[in-house]
Amino acid sequence: MKSVAILTMVYDDDIYLKIWLSYWEKFVPRSNLYVLIHADYGHYEQMASDCNTIRIARPPMHAGSEVSRWKMLSSLASGLTLMFDRVIYTDVDEIIALDPKHGNNPIDYILGPVDKRDSHGALIVIQAGICDGDQLGTRPDVGRGMGVP
Incomplete structure (x- = not known):
């Protein structure tokens, strides 16, 4: 049977982690x-009970912070493909x-x-706070959507 791993990162995002x-x-x-x-480890580990949680230190921000973050996430996601058919x-x-x-x-x-x-526009990314809708992201973020025309 095919399987999927789904990955996220949390820092001071109680409401969004609960929704996610x-x-x-x-x-x-x-x-x-x-x-x-990478913040308040015990609190988020409790929220994410029965999930796989990984504690990471939040490094100081610098000019290449986002590049470093995405390299780390890419490496982790790539590693998970050894155990899962898809990683999101x-x-x-x-x-x-x-x-x-x-x-x-x-x-x-x-x-x-x-x-x-035949699948153009089938998957849509909904992002809270940046979308065209309310702050809880109930409408698609058309500007960044996957496959959104």
Whole structure:
């Protein structure tokens, strides 16, 4: 059976982590969720109980901070592909929603055989705070959406 790991990173984001966990545990067991924590470790480990949690130090910000962060996330996600068929990373304030025309389970869609010629716009990234909707991200972030025309 094909499997998916889903990865995020959290720092002072209680509300978003709660939403992120609640959303993804509908589709995969918590054992497939990976939460990188770099603040208030015990609190976030409790929130993410039964998930894989990884404590990391929050390094001081510098000119290359984002590049370093993405290199680390890329390396971790690449390593997880040795154990999972697919690995998804989203920031804790983002979820990936499936266009209802293509079903209601983004994991089935991602793992299933998809004719890419007919799937344009099927997956949409919803990001809180930057989207066209309210602060909880109930409307798609069209500007950065995956496959959004």
